[in-house]
Amino acid sequence: MENNTRKPVIIRIMENDKGGQIVLSILAIVVAYVAFANLMLPVDSAFHVSTYTVTLLGKYLAFALLALALDLVWGYIGILSLGHGAFFALGGYAFAMYLMRQIGDRGVYGNAELPDFMVFMNLKELPWFWYGFDNPLFALFMVALVPATLAFVFGWLAFRSRVTGVYLSIITQAMTYAFMLAFFRNDMGFGGNNGLTDFKDVLGFSLQDDSTRIGLLIISFLALVTGYLVARYIINSRLGRVCIAIRDGESRVRFLGYRVEQYKLFIFVVSAIMAGVAGALYVPQVGIINPGVFSPLFSIELVIWVAIGGRGTLYGAIIGAFIVNYASTYFTSALPEVWLYALGGLFVVSTLYLPKGIVGLISKIKLKKEVQHVSS
Numbered sequence: 001m002e003n004n005t006r007k008p009v010i011i012r013i014m015e016n017d018k019g020g021q022i023v024l025s026i027l028a029i030v031v032a033y034v035a036f037a038n039l040m041l042p043v044d045s046a047f048h049v050s051t052y053t054v055t056l057l058g059k060y061l062a063f064a065l066l067a068l069a070l071d072l073v074w075g076y077i078g079i080l081s082l083g084h085g086a087f088f089a090l091g092g093y094a095f096a097m098y099l100m101r102q103i104g105d106r107g108v109y110g111n112a113e114l115p116d117f118m119v120f121m122n123l124k125e126l127p128w129f130w131y132g133f134d135n136p137l138f139a140l141f142m143v144a145l146v147p148a149t150l151a152f153v154f155g156w157l158a159f160r161s162r163v164t165g166v167y168l169s170i171i172t173q174a175m176t177y178a179f180m181l182a183f184f185r186n187d188m189g190f191g192g193n194n195g196l197t198d199f200k201d202v203l204g205f206s207l208q209d210d211s212t213r214i215g216l217l218i219i220s221f222l223a224l225v226t227g228y229l230v231a232r233y234i235i236n237s238r239l240g241r242v243c244i245a246i247r248d249g250e251s252r253v254r255f256l257g258y259r260v261e262q263y264k265l266f267i268f269v270v271s272a273i274m275a276g277v278a279g280a281l282y283v284p285q286v287g288i289i290n291p292g293v294f295s296p297l298f299s300i301e302l303v304i305w306v307a308i309g310g311r312g313t314l315y316g317a318i319i320g321a322f323i324v325n326y327a328s329t330y331f332t333s334a335l336p337e338v339w340l341y342a343l344g345g346l347f348v349v350s351t352l353y354l355p356k357g358i359v360g361l362i363s364k365i366k367l368k369k370e371v372q373h374v375s376s
Helices: 002-006 009-014 018-039 051-077 084-101 116-120 136-160 165-184 210-236 238-255 260-286 296-309 315-334 336-353 357-375
Strands: none
Touching: 009 210, 018 051, 018 210, 018 315, 051 084, 051 210, 051 238, 051 260, 051 296, 051 315, 084 136, 084 165, 084 260, 084 296, 136 165, 136 260, 165 296, 210 238, 210 260, 210 315, 238 260, 296 315, 296 336, 296 357, 315 336, 315 357
């Protein structure tokens, strides 16, 4: 025990997590190679990586952090949230508001104070809730605060009322749908149907420069690693063990005297913050945020990512996010009319035959080989 406490915190967190070590190591190698090949190798080289690929990988990393956030609440405390897209979108909008303020007089209408969509709508002054977003620190604070506040209010009301199971899932889906309808309205002050776009730079660095794209890619990877370490730290702690007990038998844990609502609320808020950070990383790399991100379909797809990768494993959620989104990128361009059917089929197959996802299948195959080896 004494030797264990002397180990660095990160090593102690990642102990007995070979799968997580492998996944994060592979991602680190891929990110390093992509960064090097994009910046250092000439465009005509066969090993050069295009800026489009850099952006795509950065988007996948943001989605992986979002999947990690959902796996924390679904896989370890049993809350099947169909509204995590709302937290992701709110974090994205918060950072997009900062990016819009940075455009200044470089917009179509040349108004240094108002974004183009506000000028088009004949607004005379900046809405009060846009104040402060010209400051990056304030924007980053709001990226975490807004989703956390929504999660706290929603969770406090729902968990205090002991809403669980499918009823909680439906309520979370209704929440994100309500946000989608609200943000589609032009008078909300968030760009309506078109959303927020046409960003120019971030922290003074042009979003058109390859070096900025690489910087965002690396930050996305570091955010994913940080999110993973936070999640692992939580589930390895006493708090995490109680959360797993709540997932497996909430009434028993409640009978033992634990305040189940407080545990659920804490995990739900932490997960919402992670989702908001993922949204903030997504926006500058993709270049747009609109109410479509609030769509319940997006939140359902997120559940499919985690289910296919492996619920309750953390690194399985990362694997699922990458696999499904890569398939989406390929099929939506090659066979767009087939993709949604294929996605639904993947979810059905995963539910019926791979209840623990790809990670569970790999573990099963590995165990079978070990048994055969021992028997032989």
